Amino acid sequence: MAYNHEKIEKKWQRTWEKLEIFKTKQNSSKPKFYCLDMFPYPSGDGLHVGHPRGYIATDIASHLYRRKGHNVLHPMGWDAFGLPAENYALKTKVRPRISIKKNVKTFTKQLKSLGFSYDWSREINTTDPEYYKWTQWMFLQLYKNGLAYRKEVPANFCPSCKTILANEQVVEGKCERCDTEVEQEKVEQWMFKITNYAESLLNDLDNLDWPDTTKAMQRNWIGRSEGTEINFSLGKENKLKVFTTRPDTLFGCTYLVIAPEHEIITELKSQILNLGQVKKYIKDSKKRSERERISETKIKTGVEIKGIKAINPVNNREIPIFVADYVLASYGTGAIMAVPAHDQRDFEFAKKYNLPIIEVIKSDRKPKLPEKAPLTVTGGGFQQAYEGKGILINSDRFNGLDSDTAKKRISEKLVKENTAKDTVYYKLRDWIISRQRYWGSPIPMVYCEQCGWQPVPEKELPVILPEIRDFKPTGKGDSPLAKSEKFIKAVCPKCGGRAKRETDTMDTFVCSSWYHFRYADPQNEKEFASKKNLKKWLPVDLYIGGAEHAVMHLLYSRFFCKVLYDLKFIGFQEPFLKLRHQGLILAAGGVKMSKSKGNVINPDDIVKDFGADTLRTYETFMGPFTDAIAWDTKGMIGVKRFLDKIYKFKSKIHNSSNSSLNRLVHKTIKKVTEDIQNFKFNTAISQLMILANEMDKQDQIPKNAYKVLLQLLSPFAPHLTEELWQEINQKQEIKIKDSIHSQKWLKYNPKLVLEETIQLVVQINGKVRDKIMVNAEITKKEAEDLAKTQEKVQKWLEGKEIRQIIFVPRKLINIVV
């Protein structure tokens, strides 16, 4: 018979809340464990079955560590700024503050219905002025230390909506609202100098217990590359600096290419003979860039800058200079040395414009496939550049050297001659944090005609986000806030004169870059968190959330942490010591759950029909925690049967201690404890099922074994196990210490984990031929003798000579004949 999950679950949720059993103890000498979920955006759709997968994992970990004697911080909050609320307001006229409030209420109710052990007294919301006051304060710290600055950068502009769009609002090169093709427009934006931290963001990854994939993504994103900056003389005084990772190919450099934005075009415009043509190309490429990026065909175009030549420093040859948009202004020096024989892009460009191709590297490996038509100085039948390493040719006195040695020698020579310098470049760009949106934290800056940009004094924070009615863009690329006269009007903090407030708001990722600090001290009015509390709780010991944040949130938070460390607010350089990503939960058939497909599973329905315990246990049992997995209601019924089975056991409990289950019980304690710590929840449940199946076979279940089963299952199914636990104990009034969730975590007896008698596998030449029951401590000699007496073994040994015997204690004996 099924148990009444609705009644049981509500009852215990109320009791736990009344007892404040999961409230974090501030004054405790126990070691701390900070167990954190990535806080959700409270969307209008409510909780999705995918959300709890991660929350269940942190909840199980929190239960385990609490009961292993740790003081656990396990909080929840809301990342509630962001575009959806603003779009919703545009559509329905419901103000973001109102819709978000409603959504938070729904989310809270849903989370509470799952029985999570959060300390709700520490709940935070990024849209509360008490919270974003400190987001603004963070901005000011960055500004004061030269890490926040304003700069003109290209941004996405929709000519129809007349507004700047965030990257997320650009779908396949078009505006998500009106489908108009987006243009690149240069606009002044606030930026964070994350590039200052490229080196430590990269190096410190090594010591983090994070998924390799995530670390690899961050390394990739930061994109460190070592190379040489080489100065090419342009005759007279002028020089052009290029960056290359392949100085060994310098003899093969037959032209230079600069990005359209390169400043040398303006600097030397008087010398350029075809200035009109060059300017036209630059103008066209601006239009091209966005569309070209989308269309896969990357046709290389460019224009020679006539009237200026460069000198290749290794051989003093005069080479032409081109402007082409396949060279990016934002990477390296915005200029490259083109080596068409050994770079595919340069090769394509050279072919198109009929430029010389000089082969300088010969592959030193034998080709796997028949060799392609060889490269020649004159060009000809070959199709591809050879981009690998090899032996130098056509390189004067460097001929015969291998690429690596040549790299060093050539760069050494140039460094000595003062025409080059070894450097490191990163792909990482500074972080644009300005958003032309309403629903975000205001940027605490004012602009004074006399004094320029001035920070709002700290004591005037927060700059309150005003309530407005009209969320339509202004048409000038400003945030909707620009229409609020009252908001804009400000006093210059420096001269006291009239000033204008910044109307852009901050990227929501700024709000979520420091929230984990706030949980340590959520009500503090004087600091973002006190030094004492930061020291007590941070860094986060276990952090769980989606892999989609691998580079954005997780990189930004690391950046903030390093800044706050350098500014001496905190004493550690990494915010999240251990990180795991939950896998996606897909709809039946392995497709994404989506409203439009109508295949979304609502957790409320599952809780109502099967119970929170079933949902929690099923989501851990359905497969490996980090794998994407399809929802299967049938599979969940199996878990429900398992819980029902345990409920039924209560009629079979017996006081006498039957020891037949003893070894299995201890094995289960070991397996479940280790599995939880290793995020192998699915096999922890399997083991509990094995124990339950074994108990099911018994006529009477010893009380002690039953209590172990309940305790081990309690982090997964907290309500049912509490109910059954209290039925055994039959206390009139329940105190915190009586709860199953307050019981000390069980220890296993190492002696009882190993079986006394085991099945020894007998192999002949590696093939299993027999299995014999033996004492676990059997020696090699004994096992050999015993094996040889077996009929089946004898059959296989007949007339053969034994060459070798391999014995693995407790496992097998392999006779090689």
Next chain:
RNA sequence: GCCGCGGUGGUGAAAUUGGCAAACACGCUGGGUUUAGGACCCAGUGGGAGCAAUCCCUUGAGAGUUCGAGUCUCUCCCGCGGCACCA
């Protein structure tokens, strides 16, 4: 193209890290029970041969190392995720 992850029954998966492949669960088949069930109980369930004992084959493909490979090495194929004109 580059980086990363993965490929095991009808399905989700497990395999003590080199030692019995398929635990646990779903589904299915047969039987029991029930007015009925998303109910419960029992038995079976990778493929092939055989009445059976038993034997052979099997972890994307192929090779290699080893007494022994799902696990390690190499080559290739396929799928997923991220980045992508980064010099």
